[in-house]
Amino acid sequence: xxxxVTKNVIFTLRLSVLLITCILKASGQISEHTCGAxxxxxxxxxxxxxxxxxGNSYKTIVIDDLVWFAxxxxxxxxxxxxxxxxxxxxxxxxxxxxPGMCSYKNDTSYDCxxxxxxxxxxxxxxxxxxxxxxxxxxxxxxxxxxxxxxxNANPQQPGNMPNTAGGALxxxxxxxxxxxxxxxxxxxxxxxxxxxxxxxxxxxxxxxDAAASYWLSTQxxxxxxxxxxxxxxQDYAVRNAYFAKYGCCIRCVADLNTLNAGENxxxxxxxxxxxxxxxxxxxxxxxxxxEEYVISDLTGRVVLAGRILSDNTTISVTDLPPxxxxxxxxxxxxxxxxxIKQ
Numbered sequence: 001x002x003x004x005v006t007k008n009v010i011f012t013l014r015l016s017v018l019l020i021t022c023i024l025k026a027s028g029q030i031s032e033h034t035c036g037a038x039x040x041x042x043x044x045x046x047x048x049x050x051x052x053x054x055g056n057s058y059k060t061i062v063i064d065d066l067v068w069f070a071x072x073x074x075x076x077x078x079x080x081x082x083x084x085x086x087x088x089x090x091x092x093x094x095x096x097x098x099p100g101m102c103s104y105k106n107d108t109s110y111d112c113x114x115x116x117x118x119x120x121x122x123x124x125x126x127x128x129x130x131x132x133x134x135x136x137x138x139x140x141x142x143x144x145x146x147x148x149x150x151x152n153a154n155p156q157q158p159g160n161m162p163n164t165a166g167g168a169l170x171x172x173x174x175x176x177x178x179x180x181x182x183x184x185x186x187x188x189x190x191x192x193x194x195x196x197x198x199x200x201x202x203x204x205x206x207x208x209d210a211a212a213s214y215w216l217s218t219q220x221x222x223x224x225x226x227x228x229x230x231x232x233x234q235d236y237a238v239r240n241a242y243f244a245k246y247g248c249c250i251r252c253v254a255d256l257n258t259l260n261a262g263e264n265x266x267x268x269x270x271x272x273x274x275x276x277x278x279x280x281x282x283x284x285x286x287x288x289x290x291e292e293y294v295i296s297d298l299t300g301r302v303v304l305a306g307r308i309l310s311d312n313t314t315i316s317v318t319d320l321p322p323x324x325x326x327x328x329x330x331x332x333x334x335x336x337x338x339x340i341k342q
Contacts, residue, residue: 035112045189072115078127093202117247120225123215167235198247
């Protein structure tokens with residue numbers, strides 16, 4: 001039954017996730033990272049899963065017809081089986097003119113859950129470090145992600161700043177992030193965590209709790225590449241650039257319609273009208289009938305909640321202020337759609 005959540009029972013998603021996490025931990029049902037680490041993922045979200053050439057598993061999530069890794073890559077080989085050189089010595093790293101990887105501070109204990117650090121030569125290599133059917137994201141993929149979360153983001157140089165997309169991408173809480181981890185909601189399960197880095201001289205960053213950085217495959221110019229950066233004191237998703245020898249993480253991405261039918265099954269539904277004035281109608285696959293839905297704003301504030309009861313479920317949005325909202329099916333992998341209320 002559809003119901004409007006009144007002001008005295010509206011919580012931020014951060015608080016909701018905290019409460020759900022406590023309940024799931026108590027019942028032994030916590031949604032752990034595939035390496036066993038806790039407090040990375042949103043336990044209210046359903047994830048898909050994929051395996052790399054080394055046999056490592058990664059949780060995945062669908063956002064706007066793209067399937068994203070919800071965990072950092074830690075593969076040691078390219079898709080064709082060629083080894084990605086592990087480079088630990090400082091001078092050797094600074095002298096690289098081709099692919100190289102390492103663990104943060106050359107300590108493999110950081111690989112769970114922060115993954116490996118790779119230079120841009122790995123991200124841009126045609127041999128592809130991602131599993132078959134997947135790729136290192138391009139600048140186009142990043143912009144699609146940012147503009148899905150914030151259609152008012154600035155696409156001009158030097159990057160997509162300011163915007164409000166970063167908070168929805170960051171894992172919530174302070175287990176891995178430095179305080180205050182501004183506006184982190186992990187709304188869709190992207191689950192970004194800080195990873196530390198290694199500069200072009202081969203020196204590791206002093207800390208690994210300040211920023212999450214992910215290479216793109218798009219080259220800036222000779223010897224430089226683009227990457228996505230998310231930082232603890234802000235909720236921007238920043239398109240940044242640095243020298244190709246810089247070491248940061250990788251998140252793979254794939255087009256939903258190119259994956260195998262049984263892989264990362266996501267619900268198919270459409271919302272009409274959109275933009276909407278007084279109501280929306282959800283036209284859905286029969287297999288999601290009975291699923292719970294929530295409608296939230298970008299901050300994670302839940303404004304409506306209910307259940308999909310038929311192939312054509314109608315929801316009143318009359319009382320919602322104009323703006324952008326997200327309809328989420330928490331128990332399905334990738335059940336997310338954007339709603340514009342006029």
